[in-house]
Amino acid sequence: MSTASKGRKARLLQVRVPVSGRQALISALGVWIAFFGIWILASGLGWVNPILVPPPGKVFATIVRLFAEQGFGADVLISIGRVLIAFALASLVAVPLGVAMGAFPAINAVFAPFVSAWRYLPAPSFIPILLMWFGTGETPKLALLFLGVIFFLVTLIADHTREIRKELIETALTLGANRRVTVFQVMLPAVLPNILVAMRQMLAVVWTYLVIAEIVASTTGIGAMMMRARRFLKTDEILAGIIVIGALGMACDMAFALLHRRLFPYLEDKR
Amino acid sequence: MSALLHIQNVSKTFDLPGGQALTAVDDVSFAVEKGSICVLLGPSGSGKSTLLRMIAGLETQSSGAVLLNDTPIEGPGRERGMVFQAYSSFDWLSVGKNVEFGMKINGVPKPERRARAERFIGLVGLSKFIDAYPSRLSGGMRQRVAIARTLANAPDVLLMDEPFGALDAETRWQMQELMIEVAEASGTTMIIVTHDIEEAIFLADKIVFLSSHPGRLKEEILPTFKPGRLRNKEDVIALPGYAEMERKIMRMMREEGHK
Ligand SMILES: Nc1ncnc2c1ncn2[C@@H]1O[C@H](COP(=O)(O)OP(=O)(O)OP(=O)(O)O)[C@@H](O)[C@H]1O
Ligand SMILES: [Mg+2]
Numbered sequence: 001m002s003t004a005s006k007g008r009k010a011r012l013l014q015v016r017v018p019v020s021g022r023q024a025l026i027s028a029l030g031v032w033i034a035f036f037g038i039w040i041l042a043s044g045l046g047w048v049n050p051i052l053v054p055p056p057g058k059v060f061a062t063i064v065r066l067f068a069e070q071g072f073g074a075d076v077l078i079s080i081g082r083v084l085i086a087f088a089l090a091s092l093v094a095v096p097l098g099v100a101m102g103a104f105p106a107i108n109a110v111f112a113p114f115v116s117a118w119r120y121l122p123a124p125s126f127i128p129i130l131l132m133w134f135g136t137g138e139t140p141k142l143a144l145l146f147l148g149v150i151f152f153l154v155t156l157i158a159d160h161t162r163e164i165r166k167e168l169i170e171t172a173l174t175l176g177a178n179r180r181v182t183v184f185q186v187m188l189p190a191v192l193p194n195i196l197v198a199m200r201q202m203l204a205v206v207w208t209y210l211v212i213a214e215i216v217a218s219t220t221g222i223g224a225m226m227m228r229a230r231r232f233l234k235t236d237e238i239l240a241g242i243i244v245i246g247a248l249g250m251a252c253d254m255a256f257a258l259l260h261r262r263l264f265p266y267l268e269d270k271r
Numbered sequence: 272m273s274a275l276l277h278i279q280n281v282s283k284t285f286d287l288p289g290g291q292a293l294t295a296v297d298d299v300s301f302a303v304e305k306g307s308i309c310v311l312l313g314p315s316g317s318g319k320s321t322l323l324r325m326i327a328g329l330e331t332q333s334s335g336a337v338l339l340n341d342t343p344i345e346g347p348g349r350e351r352g353m354v355f356q357a358y359s360s361f362d363w364l365s366v367g368k369n370v371e372f373g374m375k376i377n378g379v380p381k382p383e384r385r386a387r388a389e390r391f392i393g394l395v396g397l398s399k400f401i402d403a404y405p406s407r408l409s410g411g412m413r414q415r416v417a418i419a420r421t422l423a424n425a426p427d428v429l430l431m432d433e434p435f436g437a438l439d440a441e442t443r444w445q446m447q448e449l450m451i452e453v454a455e456a457s458g459t460t461m462i463i464v465t466h467d468i469e470e471a472i473f474l475a476d477k478i479v480f481l482s483s484h485p486g487r488l489k490e491e492i493l494p495t496f497k498p499g500r501l502r503n504k505e506d507v508i509a510l511p512g513y514a515e516m517e518r519k520i521m522r523m524m525r526e527e528g529h530k
Contacts, residue, residue, distance in 0.1 A: 167359040171417070174327055175373035175424050176349025185376065189363045266362055266404035 086145030102161020318486025352426035373424030
């Protein structure tokens with residue numbers, strides 16, 4: 001491929017021809033530099049109201065100050081804790097249930113109509129009732145995050161399990177596998193990489209619900225800090241909160257990508 | 272009854288959506304001798320796969336019976352190992368562990384498992400790849416893994432549904448010759464589905480020719496012109512009698528196609 005494409009005139013846009021590492025880096029940096037450049041220009045030249053849009057330097061200084069002097073670290077830890085606990089609980093239910101639904105049509109027949117109905121209910125619509133049931137502690141927040149992802153996670157995992165190729169299952173059966181071996185030693189390892197992908201996608205959704213929960217009904221956590229900042233027109237703190245949430249989300253995503261590569265080295269060569 | 276496997280008046284009718292029914296296999300009977308290679312041949316839609324899947328126990332017959340050692344089979348089991356046309360490697364296991372899989376779930380102790388796996392991986396010529404993941408192998412190599420995996424599990428019958436259909440011509444005849452070698456070395460009884468006439472004549476001790484719509488047994492063909500099993504395909508093609516048999520089967524295929 002390389003010799004052929006070198007011979008031809010280099011073109012910028014080519015369908016599905018991979019870019020080099022250098023081009024990828026330049027492209028990624030370029031768009032971020034442009035973003036901050038416009039931001040710096042806009043606030044430096046006074047195009048925008050500095051109270052509403054503080055310059056990036058100030059926002060980053062605020063991030064440092066928040067962590068160093070205002071105990072923001074505790075808020076961040078609380079938020080991370082909520083995400084991890086709720087997501088772990090959701091996964092604990094979704095993985096076995098999803099695999100069971102994908103493996104056994106009889107189980108699917110029970111849960112699929114139930115799960116798909118709930119999927120269309122926006123989780124935040126439960127906030128008022130959750131607050132009435134569980135008060136103002138951690139429970140309503142965890143419940144919201146849990147409800148926000150569980151039905152999607154179950155559906156995704158069940159779908160992936162159903163997509164396991166028939167030949168794998170039938171090979172196992174003609175090798176003498178019973179039901180337990182088929183499910184645990186063939187279907188589960190076959191679907192595991194896709195389960196991890198589904199979890200990675202849904203973890204992003206948990207972060208979304210976290211901020212909603214903390215903005216609406218919390219005095220602690222990153223979202224609550226941002227709502228406090230709003231009251232005192234501290235836009236730099238709001239933006240700092242957004243950046244921290246973005247960074248945490250990205251860190252989670254990268255952790256999952258790394259885990260995927262570690263756990264499933266046999267998939268490397270396929271791509 | 273002396274044969275290993277008896278297919279007795281087996282029929283299969285599929286219920287189609289809309290209340291219709293389709294008879295894929297109609298009253299088929301034949302026997303497979305222990306240690307022999309039986310080839311199921313016939314045009315597309317003649318019910319070869321359906322018949323093989325019923326022998327494997329992956330499909331239940333509408334009527335009739337499949338007897339293994341005079342006992343009716345019920346569902347799939349290790350004594351009827353199957354190799355599919357499509358990719359069936361367990362990606363998360365190395366070649367060695369793939370081949371050990373059947374023995375492991377059937378409780379064969381580890382040292383014996385390993386030794387048998389090594390032996391059959393050697394037989395299909397993949398010793399160098401015993402620790403590789405299947406994703407690194409070519410299509411032909413993966414099919415060899417599937418064959419070694421099934422053979423190492425010591426089935427009474429090896430069932431194969433167009434096992435070489437997805438391979439290129441050269442790899443295909445290499446695999447065909449490998450199967451003769453494997454049959455000689457292991458003594459395994461085999462039932463192989465194909466619609467490749469050359470492959471059928473080369474491999475078969477007996478050809479069961481099925482007609483299409485519905486799939487009926489048209490003729491049992493014995494390639495008696497072969498002096499036993501030959502390892503080289505060109506030697507079979509060069510035998511007097513080969514051309515005549517090929518011509519006869521081609522004519523049968525053509526008749527079926529015109530129905
Ligand atoms: N699960 C099924 N449901 C309904 N009809 C089926 C099913 N499986 C097979 N058939 C039908 O049964 C007939 C025989 O199919 P089968 O796959 O056994 O043929 P075949 O001889 O293996 O053909 P090919 O050479 O194309 O693989 C076909 O008409 C097919 O459409
Ligand atoms: Mg077929």
